[in-house]
Amino acid sequence: MTTILIILIGVSFITVYKVIGEIMESRACPDDITLRKVVLGQIPKRDGTSKRVIRHLGTCNKCQAKVDELNQR
Numbered sequence: 001m002t003t004i005l006i007i008l009i010g011v012s013f014i015t016v017y018k019v020i021g022e023i024m025e026s027r028a029c030p031d032d033i034t035l036r037k038v039v040l041g042q043i044p045k046r047d048g049t050s051k052r053v054i055r056h057l058g059t060c061n062k063c064q065a066k067v068d069e070l071n072q073r
């Protein structure tokens, strides 16, 4: 019984760690080159990087401004 409990706790720790890692990653601003590539569709939409950048754009005003700038050119 204790073994199962330890495994369960271990698994939930790994899950939490992964989720936190993903949140931290999507918070960090992508570099200009990556941002431009995603905006111009040079990275496939199903690509992990593209997804992360798009998710990040929903929360970051700084990067939204950069995208606006890119679109105006």
Ligand SMILES: [Zn+2]
Pocket (backbone or CB within 6 Å): 028, 029, 030, 056, 060, 061, 062, 063
């Ligand atoms: Zn950003």
